[in-house]
Amino acid sequence: LFFGLLLPAVSFAAEVPTRLAADGKTPFVIVTVAEPTAEEQTAAQWLSETLEQVTGAKFPIRAVGAKEVSAHEIHVRTDSRMKPEEWRIQTSGESLMLTGGKPRGAIYAVCEFLETHVGVERLDPFTEFVPKQRALTIPVLNRRGQPAFPFRFVFTGWPYQNSAPQGVNGVNGGRWRIWNKEHIYAGPANGDYPRAVPDGVHTFGHFISAKEFAAERPEYFSMDATGKRMTDDMGNKQLWIQLCVTNPDVRRITLERAKQMLHDDDIEAKKTGRAPARMLVLSQNDNTSNLCLCPNCKAISDREGSESGALLDYVNHVARGLKAEFPDVVVQTEAYNFTLAPPKTVRPEANVMVRYCDNYGLSDMTRPLTEPRNAERLALLDGWAKSAPQLGIWDYWRTFDPHPPGLFAPSTNVRAMYRDVQLFRERNVKYVTIECEDFMGAGLNDSPPSNDLQSFMPLRAWLGMKLLDDPSRELEPLLQIFCQGYYGAAARPMRELLEIIEERQSKIAANSSNMRRHVWLEALCDPAFFANAYRCLDAAALAAKDDAASLIHVRRERIIVDSAFLWIEASVRRQDPATAAKLP
Numbered sequence: 001l002f003f004g005l006l007l008p009a010v011s012f013a014a015e016v017p018t019r020l021a022a023d024g025k026t027p028f029v030i031v032t033v034a035e036p037t038a039e040e041q042t043a044a045q046w047l048s049e050t051l052e053q054v055t056g057a058k059f060p061i062r063a064v065g066a067k068e069v070s071a072h073e074i075h076v077r078t079d080s081r082m083k084p085e086e087w088r089i090q091t092s093g094e095s096l097m098l099t100g101g102k103p104r105g106a107i108y109a110v111c112e113f114l115e116t117h118v119g120v121e122r123l124d125p126f127t128e129f130v131p132k133q134r135a136l137t138i139p140v141l142n143r144r145g146q147p148a149f150p151f152r153f154v155f156t157g158w159p160y161q162n163s164a165p166q167g168v169n170g171v172n173g174g175r176w177r178i179w180n181k182e183h184i185y186a187g188p189a190n191g192d193y194p195r196a197v198p199d200g201v202h203t204f205g206h207f208i209s210a211k212e213f214a215a216e217r218p219e220y221f222s223m224d225a226t227g228k229r230m231t232d233d234m235g236n237k238q239l240w241i242q243l244c245v246t247n248p249d250v251r252r253i254t255l256e257r258a259k260q261m262l263h264d265d266d267i268e269a270k271k272t273g274r275a276p277a278r279m280l281v282l283s284q285n286d287n288t289s290n291l292c293l294c295p296n297c298k299a300i301s302d303r304e305g306s307e308s309g310a311l312l313d314y315v316n317h318v319a320r321g322l323k324a325e326f327p328d329v330v331v332q333t334e335a336y337n338f339t340l341a342p343p344k345t346v347r348p349e350a351n352v353m354v355r356y357c358d359n360y361g362l363s364d365m366t367r368p369l370t371e372p373r374n375a376e377r378l379a380l381l382d383g384w385a386k387s388a389p390q391l392g393i394w395d396y397w398r399t400f401d402p403h404p405p406g407l408f409a410p411s412t413n414v415r416a417m418y419r420d421v422q423l424f425r426e427r428n429v430k431y432v433t434i435e436c437e438d439f440m441g442a443g444l445n446d447s448p449p450s451n452d453l454q455s456f457m458p459l460r461a462w463l464g465m466k467l468l469d470d471p472s473r474e475l476e477p478l479l480q481i482f483c484q485g486y487y488g489a490a491a492r493p494m495r496e497l498l499e500i501i502e503e504r505q506s507k508i509a510a511n512s513s514n515m516r517r518h519v520w521l522e523a524l525c526d527p528a529f530f531a532n533a534y535r536c537l538d539a540a541a542l543a544a545k546d547d548a549a550s551l552i553h554v555r556r557e558r559i560i561v562d563s564a565f566l567w568i569e570a571s572v573r574r575q576d577p578a579t580a581a582k583l584p
Contacts, residue, residue, distance in 0.1 A: 021055035022135040027072040030061045043106040044076045050114050053130045078106050088144040089113050111179045121485045122179045124458045129485035151431040152183045152468035156461050180465040196279035197261045202286045205237025207254045220250050222292030239287045245314035246296040255321040262326055282315055283334040304343035311339050312346045319349040342383040355392030356384050364511045368419035385427040392431030393424055398454050403517035408453045408563035410501045418475045421467040434464050453560050488550035490540035497536040504529055521568050527576035530583050533561050
């Protein structure tokens with residue numbers, strides 16, 4: 001049945017195109033295994049639905065062994081011989097094979113086929129581009145691939161973050177993310193993969209909490225510069241406290257509870273049939289100015305030239321304690337804030353992953369790390385790349401400078417992100433998390449934490465996932481695909497607006513990421529900028545006037561420009577009254 005996978009790299013079948021459908025009819029049947037996994041079912045269903053949207057023909061799904069047989073088959077299935085997440089697209093005679101490794105390689109094969117060979121794109125949770133084709137013919141195919149980074153996640157927030165495979169018209173955050181091969185969403189049934197305990201980052205409080213120990217064991221917690229123990233977490237296990245990482249009891253309790261967490265997860269995994277956790281997250285908490293400055297911790301940090309020395313010594317201790325009982329578990333920690341610099345002599349154990357967090361406000365997000373102004377940040381990353389056997393990245397594609405509600409600012413990092421993702425690949429990074437949420441990503445809260453609109457946010461989220469899948473793709477074709485699909489007839493003026501912002505910000509000498517919002521606006525947005533931006537937006541609105549979805553996308557970008565103009569209008573009018581008088 002699955003002879004296609006056994007063929008050599010070059011098929012000896014007649015090299016002629018295959019007609020999948022014509023005039024609303026098809027001879028092809030989608031074939032699954034007798035008992036398909038949830039991922040295989042999803043892959044087959046998406047293929048059937050999408051091909052019908054494209055051609056008007058119904059592609060029935062049948063399991064191996066069904067009475068109705070066809071000489072024209074599209075096989076969708078997992079192949080255990082393939083690498084995790086690897087996919088393959090292969091024609092063989094009158095058959096098409098869409099196969100992949102566990103757990104979601106079959107889904108990726110289907111999505112890759114539909115995108116590359118049929119022209120279907122899913123650009124955000126609500127926007128898809130599905131070309132209508134009266135006749136659908138595909139050439140002889142024999143392609144395979146695998147995502148460049150084993151773990152890749154672009155954090156954007158609601159509604160992009162929704163993990164369910166179905167939703168608004170069958171196209172919501174989960175489906176969009178799976179389609180674009182984002183790793184964190186494994187599929188409709190399996191949830192996050194690989195699983196980690198405890199969940200999230202900043203996990204010190206999950207092992208030793210202030211609620212449990214602060215009153216009687218203040219020595220378990222870190223000392224600040226005044227000699228005071230930081231024991232008040234204000235009700236949040238992830239914030240305000242750190243641990244005294246050289247305290248013997250802290251190390252003992254952490255290791256004991258780490259083992260218990262992994263044991264409990266193993267038991268739950270066996271009950272539910274899912275894979276057990278193979279990552280333990282042991283990372284410093286947030287919102288503090290130091291790790292621990294007690295004499296023992298400080299001695300290590302001073303010797304190593306960074307507080308990462310004491311942190312890594314502690315993490316290594318736990319990692320060594322887990323190795324015998326949990327040989328497949330990786331202990332993940334963060335190089336973050338005061339632990340960004342690698343220690344001089346302490347090296348991570350083989351089962352430790354260090355995730356370097358390129359802190360907001362330090363790197364200039366509008367420039368790649370390879371530019372001179374980011375040389376210090378690149379040196380820190382390279383230091384970890386040389387010492388850490390397993391390296392991860394937490395990068396920021398947005399700014400966090402406090403600003404009044406409703407004060408938005410044009411800015412973009414499209415070209416910077418393109419080069420940075422290539423850099424991560426060159427440095428053999430395995431885990432990549434990107435944080436780029438904006439106002440839409442804050443969710444439906446009374447007090448959204450970000451309260452911001454980021455320029456071309458949908459493009460940046462989509463482009464980020466495309467690059468994390470394959471950093472070797474050229475930027476210009478990707479921008480063309482997105483702009484044509486997302487803005488329709490307004491693609492050209494919206495692309496010009498993107499270039500105007502990129503060009504203007506390239507001339508700003510200061511670091512964009514630590515400038516106050518109004519200072520950035522006055523540096524970027526002079527009367528000429530607004531004149532050109534509104535020229536593009538007006539042309540885009542006119543071009544998209546009969547396309548409601550594209551017009552909404554244009555108006556989203558106009559909100560940012562309008563906000564910038566209203567906040568610095570007085571300054572703009574003083575600079576050039578004649579030009580300002582013509583602005584909308």
